[in-house]
Amino acid sequence: xxxxxxxxxxxxxxxxxxxxxxxxxxxxxxQSGRDLExxxxxxxxxxxxxxxxxxxxxxxxxxxxxxxxxxxxxxALVGDAAFHDLVTDYLLVHRPRNPSLxxxxxxxxxxxxxxxxGVARPWLPQLAHLERTHRELFxxxxxxxxxxxxxxxxxxxxxxxxxxxxxPTHAVLDSAYSLSGIWTACxxxxxxxxxxxxxxxxxxxxxxxxxxxxxxxxxxxxxxLAAGGATMSELCEAMTARLPIEAGDLAGRAFxxxxxxxxxxxxxxxxxxxxxxxx
Amino acid sequence: MRDFPNIGHGIxxxxxxxxxxxxxxxxxxxVEVISENFMxxxxxxxxxxxxxxxxxxxxxxxxxxxLGSVDALDERYLDALDELAxxxxxxxxxxxxxxxxxxxxxxxxxxxxxxxEEALAHISTRVLRVQQRLGRRILVENVSSYLQFVDSALTxxxxxxxxxxxxDCGVLLDVNNVFVSAYNHGFSAQAFLEGIPVDRVGxxxxxxxxxxxxxxxxxxxxxxxxxxxxxxxxxxxxxxxxPTLIERDDEIPPLAELIAESRMAASIEREVCASRxxxxxxxxxxxxxxxxxxxxx
Numbered sequence: 001x002x003x004x005x006x007x008x009x010x011x012x013x014x015x016x017x018x019x020x021x022x023x024x025x026x027x028x029x030x031q032s033g034r035d036l037e038x039x040x041x042x043x044x045x046x047x048x049x050x051x052x053x054x055x056x057x058x059x060x061x062x063x064x065x066x067x068x069x070x071x072x073x074x075x076a077l078v079g080d081a082a083f084h085d086l087v088t089d090y091l092l093v094h095r096p097r098n099p100s101l102x103x104x105x106x107x108x109x110x111x112x113x114x115x116x117x118g119v120a121r122p123w124l125p126q127l128a129h130l131e132r133t134h135r136e137l138f139x140x141x142x143x144x145x146x147x148x149x150x151x152x153x154x155x156x157x158x159x160x161x162x163x164x165x166x167x168p169t170h171a172v173l174d175s176a177y178s179l180s181g182i183w184t185a186c187x188x189x190x191x192x193x194x195x196x197x198x199x200x201x202x203x204x205x206x207x208x209x210x211x212x213x214x215x216x217x218x219x220x221x222x223x224x225l226a227a228g229g230a231t232m233s234e235l236c237e238a239m240t241a242r243l244p245i246e247a248g249d250l251a252g253r254a255f256x257x258x259x260x261x262x263x264x265x266x267x268x269x270x271x272x273x274x275x276x277x278x279x
Numbered sequence: 280m281r282d283f284p285n286i287g288h289g290i291x292x293x294x295x296x297x298x299x300x301x302x303x304x305x306x307x308x309x310v311e312v313i314s315e316n317f318m319x320x321x322x323x324x325x326x327x328x329x330x331x332x333x334x335x336x337x338x339x340x341x342x343x344x345x346l347g348s349v350d351a352l353d354e355r356y357l358d359a360l361d362e363l364a365x366x367x368x369x370x371x372x373x374x375x376x377x378x379x380x381x382x383x384x385x386x387x388x389x390x391x392x393x394x395x396e397e398a399l400a401h402i403s404t405r406v407l408r409v410q411q412r413l414g415r416r417i418l419v420e421n422v423s424s425y426l427q428f429v430d431s432a433l434t435x436x437x438x439x440x441x442x443x444x445x446x447d448c449g450v451l452l453d454v455n456n457v458f459v460s461a462y463n464h465g466f467s468a469q470a471f472l473e474g475i476p477v478d479r480v481g482x483x484x485x486x487x488x489x490x491x492x493x494x495x496x497x498x499x500x501x502x503x504x505x506x507x508x509x510x511x512x513x514x515x516x517x518x519x520x521x522p523t524l525i526e527r528d529d530e531i532p533p534l535a536e537l538i539a540e541s542r543m544a545a546s547i548e549r550e551v552c553a554s555r556x557x558x559x560x561x562x563x564x565x566x567x568x569x570x571x572x573x574x575x576x
Contacts, residue, residue: 003430005397006349012390013381041427046493051426054494059386095384099343099356100315104387142321169322207323 003039011039016056017095019088022049025056063091067105070135073183074128077190078117086117106132123177123193130179133171133202134209140169146267148259159251160233164226164258165268170203172214172223180213205265219257232258283371283418283449283481286336288541288548289524296534297323301330306538309336309370311524315343317367318359332367338482338524339369340451343385346405346419347378347392357412364413370522371481373418373451376402376439393428394438399445406446418481419443420451421471423459423488423497435460436474449481452518454511455503455526459488459495468510472517480518485511485544486526500529503540511544515551523548 003011015036018025026032026049033042033049042048064087068075075083090111096104109132112118113125145167154162173179177193180200185191199220202211214220221238230238236254261267287308292300299305310331317324331337343356364372377389392398410416421439433441439450452475461468485508487501503525515521525540558564 005347005393005395005401008393008428008430009349009378009381013384013386016386016390017384037429039429041429046425048426050493054425054496055388055390058388062387096387097384099345099353099380099385100318101387102316137322139319139322139324142325204322207326 008039011036012052012055015052016059017091018056019092022052022056060088060091062101063087063096063104066101067108070102070105071108071128071131073131073186074112074124076186077121077124077127077192082117086112086115089115102135106136108132121192123175123179123195126173126175126177127179127182127193130173130175130183130200130202130211133173134211137169137171137202137204137209138207140204143167143169144269145265146262146269148262150269151258151262160231160236162232163229164232164235165229166223166226166261167203167266167268170201170266172227173200173202173211174198175200180211183211201266203264203266210264216257218253222254222257283416283522284336285520286370286522288545289336289338289522290537290541291524291526291528292328292331292337293528293531295531296537297327299534300334301327304334305534307335307541309338309522311338311340311526314339314341314360314363314372318356318363328367336370337367338522339364339367339372341372341374342389343379343387344374344409345378345380345385346374346376346402346409347390347398348380349378349401350380350383352405352408353380357409361413371418371449372413372415373420373482375420375422376435376442377422389422391422391424391426391428394431394433394435395428396432399433399438399441403442403445406442406448410446410448416448418449418451420453420484421456421460422453423456423463423495425463425494425496427464434466434470434474436471440474440476440479443476443479450475450479451482451484452480452514452521453484453486453526454514455484455486455488455507456497458507458510459497463494469513472510472514475518477518480521483511483514483518483521483523484526485523485540498529499527502532502536503543508543508547512547512551515548516555519555520548520552 015022015025018028026036033047036048036052040048040052042051064084067087078086090108094107094111109125109128112128118125175198176195178196178198179193180198182191182193199214200211201214201223202209214223218239222235225235225238232254236250239250239254289309289311290307292310292312300310312328317328319325341360375389376392378392379386379388379390406417406419419442421435442448443450457468457471461471485503486499487503489496489498489501523544525537525544527537
């Protein structure tokens with residue numbers, strides 16, 4: 001009796017995704033190549049197992065290639081063979097579910113934290129998280145940005161009550177290691193990062209994803225508050241609590257930080273600021 | 280029935296050529312994009328697509344519709360495709376005669392289907408549903424395959440022709456895929472072409488493949504080989520002037536090389552169509568096909 005479409009697809013999928021290939025997959029099912037030839041035609045040129053293996057190889061290597069591109073620094077630091085094994089293990093736990101191939105590696109950072117590679121090198125999952133964040137912000141939603149002209153056009157009162165809105169295309173990563181130090185270096189000369197805590201701001205500007213270290217306590221405090229939609233006066237208060245700064249210098253320092261955020265393309269245009277108009 | 284417009288000769292819009300195609304007057308008539316790569320919220324891909332669309336027609340070509348899967352159609356995927364189509368206003372939308380998902384998981388590949396009545400009924404229902412959801416006819420592409428199922432009762436071309444009849448969809452004829460599958464399974468590529476109704480073919484794909492010794496592998500990482508060019512001549516002889524795309528996804532060469540291949544296709548089309556018209560005027564017979572499926576041809 002012919003197999004149903006569901007039966008055929010169940011067998012095909014099970015064997016194509018078997019971690020060791022089609023032949024070991026058949027053995028695991030208690031079947032042989034002859035059993036497979038009852039479903040898939042083999043011939044003198046290629047057996048049914050060899051033909052299905054073409055698909056098994058494409059399944060694995062297509063995803064491996066995408067993850068190699070997405071995590072080049074993790075790859076450089078662990079090497080080809082370990083990365084290959086990591087992806088094999090990862091796919092056993094996290095088979096792709098999203099139609100987009102870009103999502104195939106989305107869960108690698110948390111998986112790596114539980115994997116032997118990440119347990120031995122706890123900075124590795126954090127580096128993977130930074131690489132994945134770069135990927136995710138690349139094609140996140142677009143926003144209308146706040147301009148420096150619009151910011152400078154505000155009256156003192158309007159400036160104080162302005163609700164600062166950070167673009168969704170940003171992320172703040174709190175790492176226990178100095179990832180910024182190895183970001184560039186590890187591709188050519190793999191080095192392990194120092195165990196030195198780092199707050200990283202990752203954002204997209206002009207279609208390019210960047211990151212920088214936030215080493216100013218005042219900016220860190222402002223970022224934390226701004227994420228909740230604080231006003232300028234609330235941000236200044238937060239700075240006062242963190243920094244030994246005179247009240248007169250406060251607005252200037254806060255404006256400096258805001259100007260940098262505007263320059264970075266980190267702030268969304270406030271709904272009550274109209275382009276080219278003073279308020 | 281052939282209401283897919285003849286928009287000429289195009290190439291795939293791929294990242295290495297984003298900047299050039301968005302800002303320069305490239306000598307291509309249109310571009311095809313992989314739908315899934317642009318089903319994103321924003322950023323550079325969507326910005327580039329908007330700019331390119333201002334310059335030329337765009338075609339949406341999907342790889343994850345999974346028409347043959349026994350899984351339910353992915354409604355969120357269809358919503359995203361519909362949203363993208365609403366913005367892009369593509370000349371048409373296409374996907375493949377294959378399956379790529381099972382049990383809620385996706386394989387990110389174009390897996391072959393058994394050519395059975397069960398599969399035909401199943402896929403016909405899904406094509407009709409997709410066309411209803413998108414409010415348009417779609418083109419369905421033949422894939423390269425490396426195996427055949429024992430239970431197949433129809434040939435691939437019989438299956439595709441019947442699918443068109445039942446659903447009124449069109450065919451995206453991938454000439455390279457015909458070439459690759461014909462070699463891998465030992466069928467006649469000419470028989471494949473002759474089995475596809477002339478008025479159903481809305482687009483043609485041309486691409487390169489790799490010789491793996493025991494089989495040909497559809498890799499899209501090589502220039503188009505002579506055998507595929509010759510099969511394209513046979514396709515134009517049968518189907519006439521059809522919008523033709525040069526498909527390259529790996530080892531992507533400079534834009535000028537892709538455009539040269541696209542111009543080559545246009546030149547072949549002109550030559551074959553002119554010859555066909557002269558022959559029809561003289562009521563002369565169609566010459567024998569001059570291409571072969573020999574490896575490395």
